[in-house]
Amino acid sequence: MSSSKSSNVECVGKQDWTSEYNHIDCTRYYRELMDKGQIVERCEIVAKYTERCLLPLFQKWAIDLEKPLKFLDVLCCYGNDTLAYTNAYYQEDYAKTWASEETCYQIIKPRQFPVKTLGIDISVPALEFGKKAGIYDEIKTLDLNNLPDMDINFLEENCKRANILIMNSLNYIKEDQIHRIIDWFSGGKEPGMIAVGFIYPYDIPERISRYKEHLLEKLKFFGSVSMMNRYLREAEALSFGPEFGTWRRVYYEIWYLTRNE
Ligand SMILES: C[S@@+](CC[C@H](N)C(=O)[O-])C[C@H]1O[C@@H](n2cnc3c(N)ncnc32)[C@H](O)[C@@H]1O
Numbered sequence: 160m161s162s163s164k165s166s167n168v169e170c171v172g173k174q175d176w177t178s179e180y181n182h183i184d185c186t187r188y189y190r191e192l193m194d195k196g197q198i199v200e201r202c203e204i205v206a207k208y209t210e211r212c213l214l215p216l217f218q219k220w221a222i223d224l225e226k227p228l229k230f231l232d233v234l235c236c237y238g239n240d241t242l243a244y245t246n247a248y249y250q251e252d253y254a255k256t257w258a259s260e261e262t263c264y265q266i267i268k269p270r271q272f273p274v275k276t277l278g279i280d281i282s283v284p285a286l287e288f289g290k291k292a293g294i295y296d297e298i299k300t301l302d303l304n305n306l307p308d309m310d311i312n313f314l315e316e317n318c319k320r321a322n323i324l325i326m327n328s329l330n331y332i333k334e335d336q337i338h339r340i341i342d343w344f345s346g347g348k349e350p351g352m353i354a355v356g357f358i359y360p361y362d363i364p365e366r367i368s369r370y371k372e373h374l375l376e377k378l379k380f381f382g383s384v385s386m387m388n389r390y391l392r393e394a395e396a397l398s399f400g401p402e403f404g405t406w407r408r409v410y411y412e413i414w415y416l417t418r419n420e
Contacts, residue, residue, distance in 0.1 A: 172398030173330065173361050174391075180282045184264075185237035185292075188285075189257040193239060196389030199250045201411055204386045205243040210271070212382060213244075213352070213415070217272045220322060220350045227273035228322035233303070233340060234332070235278035236285045238294035240325055244354075245270045245294075264292045277317060279303075303332045318343035327356035334366055338373055344418075345377035351418040353378065358388050359410045360403040371414065378416035385412045 179188045193199040221228050232241045239257075242248040246268045256262045278295040280286050286298040299317075301310050318324060324344050329337055344353050355374065357367045374380075388411035391399065400406040 172395055174395050180236055180280075181284050183284050184260060184288050185239070185257050185285075186260055186263055188237055188239070189253060189263075192389060193253060193257070197387065198239070198389045199253050201386040201388060202239055202243040202253065203249045204384060205240065205413070206247045206249055208382075208384050208413075209244050210247055214271060216352070217274075217323070221273040224322075224349060227275045229317075229320050230274045230276045230323045231317055231321040231325070232276070232278050232295075233324065233326040234328045235280050235289065235295070236282065236328075238278060238289040238292070240327060240356075241276055241278065241289075241294055242266075244323070244325060245272075245274055245276060247271050263288075266293055274323075277321075279314070279317075303336055306336075314340070315343045319347040320349075321347065322349055322351050323354070324351070325354040325356075328358070329355070329362045329366075329370070330358065334369070337370060341370070341373055341377055347418060349418075350420070352381065352415060353417075354413055354415050357412045357414070359412070360399060360405060361409060374414060374416050377419075379419050381415040381417050383412060383414045385410070387411060 176192065179191050182188065193202070217228060230241065230245060232238065235241060239253070242253075246266060248268060252267055256265050256267055276295045277297045277299065278286055278289050279299050279301050281300065281302050283300055286295070286300055289295040290298045299313065301314065306314065318340055321344060326337070326340065341353070344351065353374070355370065357370070359367070388409045390408055391406070396406045
């Protein structure tokens with residue numbers, strides 16, 4: 160099974176999580192990032208924001224289109240964010256299932272709206288887990304920093320077709336590729352929402368500004384939510400602290416924008 164190294168494009172000092180991203184199932188990812196790092200808290204915030212602000216829209220779109228919505232998670236890993244959006248997973252739901260090898264393939268809440276899911280990532284084991292667990296209907300292994308022409312076409316088509324596109328962990332991907340994904344998504348014809356997660360500081364403050372400017376040029380602002388991403392490991396904290404003044408945590412902001420009609 161491949162174990163693709165996930166290298167940060169520019170952010171020096173960030174912990175290397177390659178082995179957590181390439182384990183056979185989500186349990187290491189859950190233990191190290193979601194539980195110890197407390198990413199699970201932001202997943203619950205996403206789930207509750209979705210229930211309150213996004214679900215009515217998604218349900219209406221599915222009725223108007225008379226078909227399930229297409230949901231695309233770019234850099235999906237095992238599918239923790241997808242589960243928050245599509246199945247309204249709370250902290251207790253991940254804890255009940257994702258913490259143990261015996262239960263991690265179980266999904267204990269149904270999808271909350273008619274939806275078909277596609278997960279894209281470089282990690283074959285993470286994607287295979289997501290498919291086997293039923294989080295993803297389709298999966299596609301892509302190295303987003305090195306795309307052959309055939310895969311560029313696949314990604315472009317699926318960004319245009321997506322009614323919901325979520326994208327986090329921008330620090331792994333070259334800046335121009337993120338801009339291309341935004342352009343492709345904005346070229347879609349059906350109703351659509353993009354959710355982009357920005358992590359401060361390791362998505363690089365200047366880059367975050369450029370992504371936001373680009374999003375506002377191409378799409379219509381819908382809303383945003385702020386939260387903690389995770390606790391830092393000691394070495395990361397030491398390397399980030401002097402420049403950014405954050406010694407314990409990295410922070411997270413999600414922007415939601417819709418396609419212009
Ligand atoms: C933190 S996980 C993202 C999980 C989830 N979206 C979240 O933010 O909690 C980062 C993911 O980026 C993937 N990744 C890193 N470099 C990549 C690349 N060049 N192409 C595609 N995926 C990549 C890793 O395999 C990993 O699954």
